[in-house]
Amino acid sequence: xATMRWxxxxxxxxxxxxxxAQDYASRLTAVAYDGAMRANVQGDGHVSARLDGNRLxxxxxxxxxxxxxxxxxxxxxxxxxxxGPSIYDLALDGxxxxxxSGSVTLNExxxxxxxxxxxxxxxxxxxxxxxxxxxxxxxxxxxAGSDVxxxxxxxxxxxxxxxxxxxK
Numbered sequence: 001x002a003t004m005r006w007x008x009x010x011x012x013x014x015x016x017x018x019x020x021a022q023d024y025a026s027r028l029t030a031v032a033y034d035g036a037m038r039a040n041v042q043g044d045g046h047v048s049a050r051l052d053g054n055r056l057x058x059x060x061x062x063x064x065x066x067x068x069x070x071x072x073x074x075x076x077x078x079x080x081x082x083x084g085p086s087i088y089d090l091a092l093d094g095x096x097x098x099x100x101s102g103s104v105t106l107n108e109x110x111x112x113x114x115x116x117x118x119x120x121x122x123x124x125x126x127x128x129x130x131x132x133x134x135x136x137x138x139x140x141x142x143x144a145g146s147d148v149x150x151x152x153x154x155x156x157x158x159x160x161x162x163x164x165x166x167x168k
Contacts, residue, residue, distance in 0.1 A: 028047060072102075073122055074119060
């Protein structure tokens with residue numbers, strides 16, 4: 001009888017507890033270092049990621065590269081928009097358009113970086129081996145279309161990522 005009560009209690013508690021999985025997303029955009037690289041860093045893409053414990057699963061797509069894709073990796077930088085070193089490889093399917101996928105177990109440092117918005121995905125191509133498309137993994141949010149103004153503040157990573165600001 002006591003075992004049955006515990007089983008019912010555990011089952012009931014499981015229905016009340018929220019999922020620990022967290023969703024992240026990013027738009028992949030081209031960022032030219034200088035005018036000479038502008039023709040080599042073109043294209044567009046989107047990725048989504050789900051964190052379950054310390055396991056991060058990434059899926060996405062890309063289009064419009066001016067040269068063949070050669071790799072896609074997760075990187076960590078000291079801040080949003082600030083590049084850093086690569087830490088994990090992901091899978092790439094396609095050349096100038098295709099799919100991105102992968103699942104990695106994040107170490108503690110990478111987990112903290114993700115939660116602070118400092119983890120990003122970078123797709124490298126033949127003519128832009130140091131980055132063709134980039135996107136910082138941020139909490140799931142709506143993406144406005146190009147040339148579509150957003151009402152209100154929109155999504156401001158420096159304010160909307162937990163841990164990036166403190167209340168006064």
